Structure formats: structure tokens, C-alpha cells
């Protein structure tokens with residue numbers, strides 16, 4: 058039976074039905090066409106692409122996940138299946154590509170080639186202006202690949218900032234290019250400049266670059282899921298990431314693992330979260346909890362830098378190395394060797410030539426014994442420089458600095474990054490020695506850069522005067538172009554912070570030993586009236602033998618008097634209450650507080666008050682009365698040690714020298730094991746590596762061993778790093794032979810006090826000041842006896858003589874210790890590590906001397922206690 062509507066004229070009904078269906082079909086067709094015009098294909102067939110393209114317009118990262126070919130196939134599908142959509146506007150993904158072309162960077166190559174192969178499909182479509190400039194697929198690929206690299210050298214702040222104002226794709230491109238910087242080939246072409254360099258201005262590139270870039274991209278943990286082989290991965294263009302990829306990648310020899318070691322990744326992630334003095338303090342949010350800022354190990358306050366410097370740092374790239382690795386200059390698929398290595402001053406650097414680089418603290422530099430020349434020149438004596446024999450190829454840009462010692466150091470893998478710059482391994486292929494190269498980009502055109510320069514100068518000045526087995530050794534510094542290189546002893550084990558993150562809390566033996574060594578370094582430092590102000594796990598390095606070294610003296614200060622205002626510097630969780638409250642003058646005791654926090658950090662992997670966000674933690678520290686939680690698993694003396702350190706009244710805190718007598722550390726056992734089978738077994742293997750004949754070494758060693766206190770072997774047993782100790786070479790894995798020619802830089806004879814003007818390389822406290830130092834007074838038997846307990850009434854740091862070591866004005870080459878040992882300090886170089894440590898503690902415990910020392914582990918246990 059016909060339906061009710063069928064009761065009308067069947068013809069009309071049919072007509073009406075047809076017209077309805079037609080209308081419906083038209084509507085549907087129209088809608089379909091519109092949809093396709095956006096998505097570029099039917100949802101079913103092109104769903105993935107659609108998703109990607111849609112997201113791609115929003116998410117730069119995802120845009121990278123779409124390969125050019127995919128885009129093309131989607132477009133093909135669209136154009137062939139929906140010809141009616143041709144007159145419609147380009148799919149949403151296209152404008153960015155055009156935008157990229159407009160920036161002169163690149164265009165997805167495949168669409169170009171595909172389009173040319175199917176012109177009929179695209180004839181009606183608008184054609185990006187740049188397409189004709191890309192004649193073929195290979196060129197396009199090359200453009201992409203090399204383009205990714207070419208912008209690297211211009212990764213300065215302005216470029217990056219500029220890039221933020223560009224289309225996401227342009228930024229994407231820029232950033233992606235930075236990540237490619239580490240590829241060997243990229244290192245070569247990086248000097249090509251500008252992000253917006255028109256493709257036509259570039260030289261032809263080889264497609265091989267692409268694969269290199271791709272490999273690099275795939276190393277990024279942030280990108281790995283998205284871009285196993287996509288050249289143009291887009292990354293968030295925040296300050297953090299801007300730096301991370303390029304710096305990591307800038308090392309010519311780094312592996313993906315190295316590039317993204319825990320510390321590096323963490324540092325990358327939080328670099329912008331560093332807590333700076335110039336940031337709004339309360340509620341700024343920059344003072345992050347250990348989960349963020351703390352984890353970086355770099356949430357120090359006081360570095361007067363900002364994202365700008367990070368951006369500057371992001372330019373860190375191999376070609377700026379004073380001595381680029383051969384890999385960087387080896388011919389490769391894209392071996393357009395740009396000498397950008399040491400290009401003249403980057404425009405962003407203010408255009409001040411290296412020689413005329415004005416340091417904010419230049420006057421101070423000249424005042425000081427060392428560096429002997431302005432920092433724009435190496436503080437090494439040229440005559441003593443390793444670079445005096447120009448056997449190591451230098452980049453053309455370095456030709457005007459032939460005596461630069463740094464030109465012998467080739468920049469290797471990235472070790473880490475900090476406030477001021479990136480730290481790389483440096484390798485001297487002539488001597489076989491390694492160092493750590495801190496690379497800092499110098500910008501002289503703004504206040505912050507000047508401030509950072511000032512801080513760096515302060516660090517250099519301080520470090521150059523320190524020589525101690527538990528303090529990272531400074532070798533020298535130089536500027537190359539707009540970059541400052543600071544050469545330091547390489548401590549290959551990384552920071553305590555990193556070790557804690559990777560391996561968890563320390564066991565008791567290590568905890569005691571590390572604490573003792575930190576104390577030893579602090580005692581030495583404090584004896585020089587220098588306060589570190591940023592003691593924490595991230596600033597303490599460990600070598601493979603367990604030797605601990607204080608590092609990062611960027612916030613250190615030489616106390617010249619009591620009037621020194623206590624500035625808010627340090628890392629919140631390790632910061633002493635008086636620092637937070639700004640209630641006290643310059644005070645060495647702030648380091649003791651930080652040490653207590655560091656002990657807790659080593660015992661638990663987190664500093665005290667880490668459960669609080671940064672500002673809250675500071676409030677707790679500054680205003681609270683309670684002590685932080687001390688873990689139960691700490692031994693009793695460990696708990697007491699921490700409590701001693703964490704006394705709110707700095708005057709009640711013991712000195713570092715006093716704490717060396719604390720039972721928790723007094724008998725800390727050495728971590729290093731002697732090499733079995735060695736005739737010197739049981740002795741400091743460092744001595745065996747002496748560049749000198751064994752005779753003086755053993756003579757000195759014997760003298761030292763047989764006259765030292767029990768605690769000396771702890772340091773004796775730890776080899777001094779190869780570079781840090783003149784003529785004393787380490788047995789670190791990097792130096793298996795243990796026989797290396799001494800670095801001219803580190804050689805005490807060559808240095809002539811150049812880099813260590815005060816101590817002559819002995820690391821010892823200047824003899825003429827011994828009696829002036831409260832530490833030494835204490836150490837030589839006049840240690841104030843606490844009235845209640847051994848640590849309850851430590852001397853007030855404010856009582857210390859403000860004149861001690863004032864100016865540290867010992868002339869280079871001073872024959873320190875000559876009265877004690879009958880030899881100039883530098884002739885005691887074999888035992889310099891011993892002397893340095895010895896003096897800082899000998900003064901404390903002359904009542905604990907032992908007749909002789911046997912470093913054999915078996916007998917050590919006997920010696921202990």
C-alpha cells in the first residue's frame with residue numbers, strides 16, 4: 058500500500074522526491090568539497106594527514122611529523138579525487154609553507170616535484186613564489202638539509218627572538234636547524250649565516266646533509282617520538298630548548314647518549330627556571346622546588362643573567378671552538394669549510410674586536426697579579442703557552458692569536474651547561490691531555506652581559522689563585538672572537554648531583570669521604586678568606602676515583618672586610634638563613650650551612666626543605682626555627698655533623714677546619730684503591746705519573762707520607778687530575794698510561810705563576826699568612842676549645858681577621874713554604890696536592906700525627922682509629 062503521500066499524484070511525488078534528493082546531493086557535494094578543501098582529502102583516506110596538518114598548523118612539532126611526501130600524497134589525492142575543489146583556497150597547511158618560502162628558508166620539496174609532475178592538478182592553484190627557485194627534488198632536499206644547519210651560527214638571541222615573530226614554520230625551521238648543528242657536516246657549514254638567508258644565496262648543498270640532520274634530530278628525547286627521520290622537526294621555541302639542542306649537538310663527537318645525559322637534559326629543561334637576582338623575588342616562581350629548579354642543580358641565585366644569555370649561549374657551536382676537532386673540518390658530504398670558527402665579532406656581540414673587548418672589571422683585572430694581561434688575552438704566559446708551537450691547525454680566524462694556549466685545545470663533547478655558558482671537554486691532541494672548556498659568549502652591549510662578564514672575571518680571578526686537590530683547577534682563559542673560553546681541570550665523573558640522580562643516595566663510606574673532601578676544599582678556600590656561596594651537589598664534581606672537587610666559583614667572593622654586604626646569592630635550598638634574611642655580613646659560615654644541606658642531599662638525593670616550593674622553602678629556611686628532617690639512616694655522627702652545620706646562628710657553626718675533626722669525617726676512608734701489582738701499590742698513583750723522574754717524586758712523597766696526619770692519605774690516595782696538577786697525571790680512564798707530557802699550561806715551571814699567582818702552584822696557604830688565618834691558628838694547635846662540646850661554640854667567622862690574604866697579593870713565583878720544606882713551592886709540585894690538602898688540615902690536628910703512612914687498604918683499616 059502506498060503511503061499517504063503516495064496518494065497524491067505519483068508523478069508529483071516522484072518529482073518532488075527527485076528534487077529533494079538532488080538538493081540534498083548538491084548540499085552534500087558542496088559540504089564535501091569544502092571539507093576537502095580544508096583537509097585535502099576524504100577523512101577516511103587522509104585521516105592521518107589531516108590530523109597532522111591540522112595540528113601542524115597549531116603545533117609546530119607535529120607539523121614536523123608530516124613528511125613532505127605525505128603532504129604531497131594528500132594533495133594529490135585531493136586534487137585528483139576532488140577536482141572541483143581546485144579553485145578553492147589552499148589547504149590550511151599550505152600558508153605556513155608559503156610563509157617559510159617567504160622567509161627564504163625552504164619549502165617542502167616533494168610537493169614541488171610532485172606538483173611539477175602533475176601540473177594539471179595544480180594549475181589553478183596559487184603557486185608559492187619560491188617554487189620556481191627550486192629546480193629539482195635534490196636541490197630541495199639539500200636546501201632543507203643544509204638549511205637546517207646553516208642558521209646555527211646565528212642562533213643568537215636576536216635571531217631567535219626574531220624567529221619567534223616569524224611564522225611558526227620559520228621558527229620551526231630555525232630551531233630545527235639548530236638541532237642539526239651537531240652533525241659533523243653541519244659543523245662545517247654552520248657558519249652560513251642567517252636564518253633568513255635566501256636560498257639563492259646559498260651554495261649548492263648535498264642531500265647527504267639531510268640524513269645527518271635527521272640522525273641528529275632523532276637523538277633528541279623531545280623529538281624522538283615524533284621525528285625519527287624527519288628533517289624539519291619543529292620544537293618549542295622557548296629559551297630552554299633553544300639552547301639545549303644546539304649546544305648538545307654542537308659537540309662534534311657526542312653521542313646521543315652523551316648529549317642527553319640526565320644532567321644535561323635536566324639542565325636543559327630548567328635552564329630558564331634559574332633563580333636570578335634580578336627577578337622578582339616573592340612569588341616569582343623562579344625559585345622552583347627541587348622537582349624543577351632543584352633538579353637542575355642550577356637554580357642558583359645571583360647570576361645576573363637571563364634568557365638573553367641563554368640565547369647567546371645557544372650559539373655555542375663547534376666552529377667557534379678555539380681548536381675545532383678534526384672531525385669538524387674533515388671533508389664530508391658538505392664540506393664547505395666556513396671559517397666561521399672564529400669569525401670576527403658577531404654583530405650581536407657589539408662588534409667590539411676581541412683585542413679591544415672591554416670587560417666591566419678590566420681595571421680589577423689589571424690590578425691583580427693574574428691574569429697578567431687583560432682577559433681578552435690569555436692569562437697564560439705566551440712564552441709558556443702550549444700554543445707557542447703552532448702544530449695544531451688553527452682556524453683562519455685564530456691566526457691573529459697564534460700564541461693562544463686554547464688553540465691547542467679542541468672542543469669535544471658537551472659536559473654541561475650553566476648560567477654562563479656551556480662546558481665542553483677539551484682535548485690537547487699533542488699532549489693527550491684533557492680539560493674542561495667553559496665557553497661563554499660575550500656580549501658587551503647590555504648591562505646584563507656586563508654583569509655576567511664581571512662575574513666571570515670574578516670567577517677567573519678567584520680560581521686562578523686556588524690550587525687544591527679538592528678544588529677544580531683553573532688553567533687559564535682566553536677570548537676567541539666573541540667567546541670567552543675558560544680552561545679548567547676536567548673532572549670526568551660529573552657532579553654529585555648527577556651521580557645522585559643516576560645512582561641514588563650515597564652509601565655511608567662515600568658520604569663520609571665526599572663530605573671530608575668537600576670540607577677539605579672549603580677549609581682551604583676559607584683560609585683564603587674566600588666564600589664559595591653556592592655549595593651544593595651540582596657544583597661539586599667527582600672524578601672516577603672518587604676525588605671530589607669544588608667547582609663553579611661564579612658566586613664566590615673574596616672577603617676583604619667585614620663591611621662586605623651579604624648579597625642574596627646561592628641556591629635557595631642550600632642557602633643559609635642569614636643569606637635569606639640578609640642579616641649578616643660576609644660570612645664564611647654560609648658555606649658550612651650549605652655543606653650541611655649538601656650532606657643531606659648526598660644522603661637522600663634531595664636537599665632539605667625540598668618538599669617546599671622555592672620561595673616557600675626560603676621562607677622556611679629564613680624564618681622557621683626548626684631544623685630540616687635528618688634521615689634516620691644517617692649514622693649518629695652524621696646526624697650530629699649535619700646539626701652542627703645547620704645551626705641558624707652562623708656564629709655557632711664550626712669552621713670547615715674544625716669540622717674536619719668531626720668524627721663523621723675525620724676517619725673517612727679513601728675511596729681510591731691502589732693498583733694491584735704496582736711497586737708503588739698503596740701510594741698515590743698520581744705520583745707515578747709524574748712527568749719528572751721518579752726520584753724526586755718518591756723523595757717528596759716519602760717525606761710527605763712519613764710526616765703527615767692520618768687524614769692525609771685520604772687525599773694522597775686520590776690522584777690529582779691530570780691537568781689540575783702540574784706534572785701529576787691522573788690514572789683516570791682517559792689516561793691509562795699515566796705517562797703524559799705535562800701541559801705547558803699546567804706546568805708549574807711554565808706557568809711562572811701565570812695562572813696561579815699566589816701559590817705558585819702549591820695549593821698551599823701562603824706561609825707568610827699562616828699565623829694570620831684563624832684556620833691556621835686553629836690548625837696549629839690553637840684551635841679554640843669549645844666550652845660545651847667540640848662544635849657547640851665554634852669561633853665566629855666574623856671574628857676572623859679581615860686582613861688575612863687581603864688582596865692575595867703574593868707575587869707570582871713566591872717561594873711559599875720555602876721555610877717549611879726548604880724548596881720553592883713549585884719544586885714541590887709532585888706533592889702539591891699533598892701540600893695543599895696537608896696545610897689546610899695539618900694545622901688542625903698535629904696531635905694526630907702518625908709515624909708513617911701506608912696506603913695499603915689493609916693497613917689503612919689499622920691506621921684508622
Ligand SMILES: Nc1ncnc2c1ncn2[C@@H]1O[C@H](COP(=O)(O)OP(=O)(O)OP(=O)(O)O)[C@@H](O)[C@H]1O
Pocket residue numbers: 320354355357360472473474475476477478479480493529545546547548549551552595596598608609610611
Ligand atoms: N671542570 C669540569 N669538569 C667536568 N665537567 C664540568 C666541569 N666544569 C663544569 N662541568 C659541567 O658543566 C656544568 C656547568 O658548569 P658550571 O656549573 O661551572 O657552569 P656555570 O655557568 O658556572 O653554572 P651555574 O649555573 O651553576 O653557575 C656542570 O654542571 C658540570 O656538569
